[in-house]
Amino acid sequence: xxxxxxxxxxxxxxxxxxxxxxxxxxxxxxxxxxxxxxxxxxxxxxxxxxxxxxxxxxxxxxxxxxxxxxxxxxxxxxxxxxxxxxxxxxxxxxxxxxxxxxxxxxxxxxxxxxxxxxxxxxxxxxxxxxxxxxxxxxxxxxxxxxxxxxxxxxxxxxxxxxxxxxxxxxxxxxxxxxxxxxxxxxxxxxxxxxxxxxxxxxxxxxxxxxxxxxxxxxxxxxxxxxxxxxxxxxxxxxxxxxxxxxxxxxxxxxxxxxxxxxxxxxxxxxxxxxxxxxxxxxxxxxxxxxxxxxxxx
Numbered sequence: 503x504x505x506x507x508x509x510x511x512x513x514x515x516x517x518x519x520x521x522x523x524x525x526x527x528x529x530x531x532x533x534x535x536x537x538x539x540x541x542x543x544x545x546x547x548x549x550x551x552x553x554x555x556x557x558x559x560x561x562x563x564x565x566x567x568x569x570x571x572x573x574x575x576x577x578x579x580x581x582x583x584x585x586x587x588x589x590x591x592x593x594x595x596x597x598x599x600x601x602x603x604x605x606x607x608x609x610x611x612x613x614x615x616x617x618x619x620x621x622x623x624x625x626x627x628x629x630x631x632x633x634x635x636x637x638x639x640x641x642x643x644x645x646x647x648x649x650x651x652x653x654x655x656x657x658x659x660x661x662x663x664x665x666x667x668x669x670x671x672x673x674x675x676x677x678x679x680x681x682x683x684x685x686x687x688x689x690x691x692x693x694x695x696x697x698x699x700x701x702x703x704x705x706x707x708x709x710x711x712x713x714x715x716x717x718x719x720x721x722x723x724x725x726x727x728x729x730x731x732x733x734x735x736x737x738x739x740x741x742x743x744x745x746x747x748x749x750x751x752x753x754x755x756x757x758x759x760x761x762x763x764x765x766x767x768x769x770x771x772x773x774x775x776x777x778x779x780x781x782x783x784x785x786x787x788x789x790x791x792x793x794x795x796x797x798x799x
Contacts, residue, residue, distance in 0.1 A: 516691055516746050525782035526743025531594040534755045537575040539599030539627040576606050579760020590772045594618050595786040597661050600625035600648030610653035619785035621659035631665035639673050659786050682790035690748040692793045701798040703790040711735050712753030725767035733774045
C-alpha cells in the first residue's frame, strides 16, 4: 500500500525553503530521454508503442514508422535543445530510460559532460502499475546499472512513466541509492515522506507545464501556446514567491521540443525566466539535496 492519502498537504502554510540567493522560485527543467525504450516488436517487446503525435497502433508486425518518429529525438532534437540550454547556461535533469542510454550511451556521457544530471526514468518506457514486486525490483536494478555504465554517475532520482506501482517507492528506498523520486503530481513544493524509517524526498512533477501537451487534443498547437502557458504559470508562482517561495517543473522531450517549429518556445521561456531574476534554475538532485538539508532530520 502507498499509505493514507494526504489531501491537506501544507494546509496553506508552506515552509520557507530558503532557496539559494533568496530566490522566489526554484525552476526544475526535466528533459526526458525515451528514444529506443519505447515498446516495439523490433526490440522483442510484447507490442508496439502507439503513443505519438499521430496515434496509430500497428499489431502483429514491426512498425518502422513509429521507430523512425522516436529516432528523431536523438538524431536531431537533442542537439537543438542542448544548443539552447548551453546559450543560457542552465542545468537540467535528463530523465533517461535505461534501454535508451544503452542504445545511445554517448548521450548520457555528453549530458554529464555539459553539467546536467542524469536521473532514472525506468528501463523501458512503461508504467509500473500492476508489475510484480520481484520484476519491478529487477527493473529498478537494471535501470541503475544501465545509467551508471553509460554516464559514469549513479542516478539518485527516479520517475516512472505515468503510473507507478504501490511498491515502487519502497523498492527505490530498499535499493539504497535514491535521494528522491518524482512519482507525484500533488504540490508546488517538495516534501519529505518516511519510507522504511528513512526520510525520502518527493519532488512533484507536472503534466501541464509539459510539452507532452503538443500531442493531439493535448491543448498546445503552436509554440506560442506553450510559451504563454508556461510563462503565466511561472509569473504566478514568482509573485507568490515573494511571501512563499515555490517550485515549478518544466517537462520537455527530445522528439517534441526538439522540433524546429517548437524549439523557439524554449528559447523564449528561458529569456523570460532569466530576465525576471530571483530564480534558482537547478537540477532535481540539487533541489532534493537542498530540501533534505533544510528539513530532513
